[in-house]
Amino acid sequence: MKIKTGLAAFGLSGQVFHAPFIEAHPNFKLTAIVERSRKKAAETYPHIRSVASFDELLRQDIELVVVDTPDATHYALCRAALEAGKHVVVEKPFVTTRQQAEELIGLAEHRGLRLTVYQNxxxxxxxxxxxxxxxxxxxxxxxxxxxxxxxxxxxxxxxxxxxxxxxxxxxxxxxxxxxxxxxxxxxxxxxxxxxxxxxxxxxxxxxxxxxxxxxxxxxxxxxxxxxxxxxxxxxxxxxxxxxxxxxxxxxxxxxxxxxxxxxxxxxxxxxxxxxxxxxxxxxxxxxxxxxxxxxxxxxxxDGMYASIRENAAPVVSHEDMLTDxxxxxxxxxxxxxxxxxxx
CATH class of the missing domain: 3.30.360.10 (Dihydrodipicolinate Reductase; domain 2)
Structure with a gap:
């Protein structure tokens, strides 16, 4: 079953490093993208749903959220996504302090969710x-x-x-x-x-x-x-x-x-x-x-799919995320x- 995926933003990271790969991957379905003003995503991906806020994104029928927003927002958005029961891929840098990293990793492990950093x-x-x-x-x-x-x-x-x-x-x-x-x-x-x-x-x-x-x-x-x-x-x-x-x-x-x-x-x-x-x-x-x-x-x-569907090891381990x-x-x-x- 394909992993329905939503993007938290459609800036450079979303347009270049995430949407093209999610769209092309046979085991993922690009489902929704947050666009607060300019509605550019639908021009390239007419099948996706454009939503106006991150809260609205979390209400969509998706399993995985890609947090590709400015660095200072990573902690709050990752926490909200995990609390909503979503797996999370977050752009590097993960968060702004090791303490924040430990909190989010603990939350993901407690909820049985995948959380990893996009170290492409x-x-x-x-x-x-x-x-x-x-x-x-x-x-x-x-x-x-x-x-x-x-x-x-x-x-x-x-x-x-x-x-x-x-x-x-x-x-x-x-x-x-x-x-x-x-x-x-x-x-x-x-x-x-x-x-x-x-x-x-x-x-x-x-x-x-x-x-x-x-x-x-x-x-x-x-x-x-x-x-x-x-x-x-x-x-x-x-x-x-x-x-x-x-x-x-x-x-x-x-x-x-x-x-x-x-x-x-x-x-x-x-x-x-x-x-x-x-x-x-x-x-x-x-x-x-x-x-x-x-x-x-x-x-x-590929690794993210194996991690979610086949219980494989995370693409980037929590230990490596904390070390970074x-x-x-x-x-x-x-x-x-x-x-x-x-x-």
């Missing part, structure tokens, strides 16, 4: 390639892992909620480093400590728009960076080990294909990276291009104190 970057082709190379042992013992999101957006758009803190954490650390931290945790597990420095680099910026985080693991140095004034990009990933290195430039092509090329995702391989963008693997066997694996965010919803929040909390504390924060 686990299904980026470049990250899948990194994971395969690391797990294959081709690089030997990993000694250094660098990961970064690099953007050049010097202009501040005042109308965007991500540029207006209003007491909430809405900067690049929460918005992008939540992905970077989650990928590191997926590879190496929970770190022992966190050191971070954050900055507001753009003229007139009110948020942290630069973030550098080091995660402390025995024997491996993990560095994560995100910035908004990086016009000439460095590697997206750089992994070094006792037997070689893997370096990869550029971003996974799925987001660009969905946003700018009118691509429609499928359950199979739908978005491969061109050969000229493949990363370089350099080991004792030589230096060569390493074919980037095909990513597909559809795998997240603990790292983000620690990054702000480390920046404030200048010290390593032990987890």
């Amino acid at each position: 970057r686990r299904w980026d082709g470049d990250f899948l390639s990194v994971r395969r190379i690391v797990e294959s042992g081709a690089l030997g013992r990993i000694v250094e892992f660098q990961s970064s999101f690099q953007r050049y957006r010097p202009q501040i758009t005042q109308s965007v909620w991500k540029e207006a803190p209003d007491g909430a954490r809405v900067g690049i650390t929460y918005n992008l480093c939540s992905h970077l931290c989650d990928q590191a945790v997926a590879l190496f597990g929970k770190p022992e400590g966190v050191w971070a420095t954050l900055a507001s680099q753009r003229d007139g910026s009110r948020i942290d728009d630069y973030s550098f985080i080091e995660l402390m693991y025995p024997g491996v140095k993990v560095s994560l960076r995100a910035g908004m004034l990086i016009r000439e990009e460095g590697p997206r990933f750089a992994v070094h080990g006792t037997a070689g290195s893997y370096v990869k430039y550029g971003l996974d092509p799925q987001e660009n294909a969905l946003r700018h090329e009118g691509a429609v995702p499928t359950t199979g391989t739908w978005c491969r990276e061109s050969e000229e963008k493949w990363g370089i693997l350099h080991t004792d066997e030589g230096r060569r291009k390493y074919p980037t694996l095909a990513g597909n965010y559809m795998r997240f919803y 929040m603990a790292i983000l909390d620690a990054a702000f504390e480390s920046h404030r104190t200048g010290r390593v924060v032990r987890l």
Whole structure:
């Protein structure tokens, strides 16, 4: 039986990262979407019901709610959905504090509902390639892992909620480093400590728009960076080990294909990276291009279906969700104190 699903909003996240995949997945039914003013969803999905509020969404005949609203609203909307008996997928970052995360996880477990964070970057082709190379042992013992999101957006758009803190954490650390931290945790597990420095680099910026985080693991140095004034990009990933290195430039092509090329995702391989963008693997066997694996965010919803219908393990575990929040909390504390924060 298909899982009837509702979206809490139809902004960028709903239009690009959720609705296309839910609509294309054979085991889900896109049923209702909250649209408070502009009614855009029905133009693309005429069969859905457009509702005017989140409360109205919760009254619909749906099993799963996707909370894809501004970060500061996640806690309240997730709680309301769980209390209404709905499974929940929430956009990253999960919530704004570890305490809020623990409360929601406890509520979901008490009610026997699924609650997980949309960490779609686990299904980026470049990250899948990194994971395969690391797990294959081709690089030997990993000694250094660098990961970064690099953007050049010097202009501040005042109308965007991500540029207006209003007491909430809405900067690049929460918005992008939540992905970077989650990928590191997926590879190496929970770190022992966190050191971070954050900055507001753009003229007139009110948020942290630069973030550098080091995660402390025995024997491996993990560095994560995100910035908004990086016009000439460095590697997206750089992994070094006792037997070689893997370096990869550029971003996974799925987001660009969905946003700018009118691509429609499928359950199979739908978005491969061109050969000229493949990363370089350099080991004792030589230096060569390493074919980037095909990513597909559809795998997240495959896992969500298995979790709800087949009682499989959550797509992103509660432990990983809490670890991500603990790292983000620690990054702000480390920046404030200048010290390593032990987890």
